Amino acid sequence: MKKKNIIFFLIIILLIFSLILYLKYSKEESVSEIKEEVLEEPYKSNIMRDVSYSSKDAEGNQYIVNASKGEIDYDRPNIIYLTNVRAFIKLTNSNDVTITSDFGKYNTNNFDTIFSKNVEINYLDNKITGEYLDFSIGRNSMIISRKVVYTNIENILKADVIEINVTTKDTKIFMYKDNKKVNIKNKD
16 A cells, blocks of 8 residues: 555656646746747837927918927827927917927827926916927917916916917916816915
């Protein structure tokens, strides 16, 4: 009986050892296959340094976008992701507007730009800050949202959204929820 137990025990150990070896080598093979797949897949973007784009509309208004870095996605070559963005809107019948942000998404087909993170708009003595700005030449508008603060010489205004018509300067200021109100304070 003892011989049968020893043989049974040895067979179990041999099976466990074989299973461990199989799992170890099959895992290494799958890891090496994954590494090969990653190496074979080409990187699908193109990175540029110190980028600048400029456009002009029929009225002569000029829009210039500069960034420290731009990345073009090969799947959508008309979209460029920007870093450290600085834009200038030079209006023929008004003063210039400057926009800065940490990031941007620029569409080379229609020149629309989305600015995000630490967005700041400066126009004369007016400053608007927020986290997201959708600027569209086609719609002729700037819509800034998320933690919006508007300051001028006399006032500080807090709202959810400020929408500005670039040509007429018509402005809509509102909150998302009806029960919340735009907050305006005098600086004095």
